[in-house]
Amino acid sequence: MSTPELNPVSYVVLGLVARDGPSTPYELKTAVGRGIAHFWQFPHSQIYAESERLARLGLLAETREHSGRRRRTYRITRQGRAALAAWLAEPTSEPIQYRSLGLLQLYFGWFASPEDVAAIARTQAEMHRERSALWTKTFEALHGREDRRWQREVAEIAFKAEQSMAEQWE
Amino acid sequence: MSTPELNPVSYVVLGLVARDGPSTPYELKTAVGRGIAHFWQFPHSQIYAESERLARLGLLAETREHSGRRRRTYRITRQGRAALAAWLAEPTSEPIQYRSLGLLQLYFGWFASPEDVAAIARTQAEMHRERSALWTKTFEALHGREDRRWQREVAEIAFKAEQSMAEQWE
DNA sequence: TGGCAATAATCCGAATCGGATGGTCCTGAA
DNA sequence: TTCAGGACCATCCGATTCGGATTATTGCCA
Numbered sequence: 001m002s003t004p005e006l007n008p009v010s011y012v013v014l015g016l017v018a019r020d021g022p023s024t025p026y027e028l029k030t031a032v033g034r035g036i037a038h039f040w041q042f043p044h045s046q047i048y049a050e051s052e053r054l055a056r057l058g059l060l061a062e063t064r065e066h067s068g069r070r071r072r073t074y075r076i077t078r079q080g081r082a083a084l085a086a087w088l089a090e091p092t093s094e095p096i097q098y099r100s101l102g103l104l105q106l107y108f109g110w111f112a113s114p115e116d117v118a119a120i121a122r123t124q125a126e127m128h129r130e131r132s133a134l135w136t137k138t139f140e141a142l143h144g145r146e147d148r149r150w151q152r153e154v155a156e157i158a159f160k161a162e163q164s165m166a167e168q169w170e
Numbered sequence: 171m172s173t174p175e176l177n178p179v180s181y182v183v184l185g186l187v188a189r190d191g192p193s194t195p196y197e198l199k200t201a202v203g204r205g206i207a208h209f210w211q212f213p214h215s216q217i218y219a220e221s222e223r224l225a226r227l228g229l230l231a232e233t234r235e236h237s238g239r240r241r242r243t244y245r246i247t248r249q250g251r252a253a254l255a256a257w258l259a260e261p262t263s264e265p266i267q268y269r270s271l272g273l274l275q276l277y278f279g280w281f282a283s284p285e286d287v288a289a290i291a292r293t294q295a296e297m298h299r300e301r302s303a304l305w306t307k308t309f310e311a312l313h314g315r316e317d318r319r320w321q322r323e324v325a326e327i328a329f330k331a332e333q334s335m336a337e338q339w340e
Numbered sequence: 341t342g343g344c345a346a347t348a349a350t351c352c353g354a355a356t357c358g359g360a361t362g363g364t365c366c367t368g369a370a
Numbered sequence: 371t372t373c374a375g376g377a378c379c380a381t382c383c384g385a386t387t388c389g390g391a392t393t394a395t396t397g398c399c400a
């Protein structure tokens with residue numbers, strides 16, 4: 001069926017609410033920051049906008065405090081779960097994008113001095129090493145959590161990719 | 171000095187004009203499509219808008235046909251070259267982003283059936299294999315071109331990354 | 341020579357982005 | 371007990387980005 005009006009942010013929000021149970025947008029935002037943002041950044045305002053939109057579409061249910069911070073809390077609906085499952089059942093072969101300023105700089109390395117290129121390579125290698133370490137930490141934090149199995153898998157793929165890049169830059 | 175009003179697209183345009191000599195935006199667009207777009211996509215309209223903007227900033231010089239298609243041709247100015255060199259002299263440690271729908275799907279694999287996850291992995295592995303091949307081709311096409319040394323290097327890094335991902339997904 | 345595909349540029353509404361702002365709540369030091 | 375400062379939380383909005391749609395020109399060849 002493929003619901004055309006859903007985009008990557010939609011699935012992030014849907015998936016996190018499904019995973020963590022009832023959540024406020026702020027909690028979603030920090031959850032994104034702790035995990036997904038390490039390979040794909042989404043601006044916080046999107047999270048707020050998107051959860052509202054998903055509620056309008058009936059994929060999330062919203063309850064709201066009546067005083068104080070008037071926090072909204074979202075929980076997933078049956079339709080929301082169905083949409084998430086439908087998306088997961090449809091593998092995509094859309095190519096990955098590596099948005100890396102370093103790679104872009106190297107691409108134009110012809111116009112830089114050898115020292116500049118060396119500096120870029122050093123900086124990139126270091127950055128990738130740091131990222132590797134971060135993914136290792138993520139991976140270890142997930143140790144033994146069977147319900148986080150696939151997140152661990154993501155951490156491992158990302159780790160290996162970072163490692164490969166670090167080696168290449170060296 | 172770091173000119174704050176320049177962004178990634180700016181350097182892509184600047185760099186390509188520097189590399190290829192006088193170019194029309196259309197040529198730039200296709201040049202992007204043949205190379206950079208394989209790891210970082212920029213919408214075509216940006217190329218047109220950006221070259222115009224760089225001309226206003228004095229980093230490109232514009233000449234325009236007076237009849238027919240009224241094509242604009244851009245060549246790089248001394249300031250343009252300087253801006254490009256200045257950017258290359260400033261390594262960035264901004265982390266890379268892997269925008270991959272497949273990775274996102276895997277992250278939420280808990281909500282998919284094992285068959286779904288398997289299908290995602292298969293599709294991703296295949297996609298990464300194809301990309302590997304594409305980078306190999308790019309690499310070979312650049313063989314012996316000393317002036318394309320760094321582009322070859324980019325191709326190699328990308329190739330290794332794709333390969334690593336393909337292996338992980340398998 | 342006429343029609344179709346490739347070339348080339350531009351437009352524009354929608355989506356995205358992220359910095360700024362402003363309010364609420366908690367904690368701990370005086 | 372109070373109150374100041376910092377963390378928490380939400381929203382806004384202008385600026386940019388995005389990419390599909392449109393229009394016009396040119397080259398090719400049946």
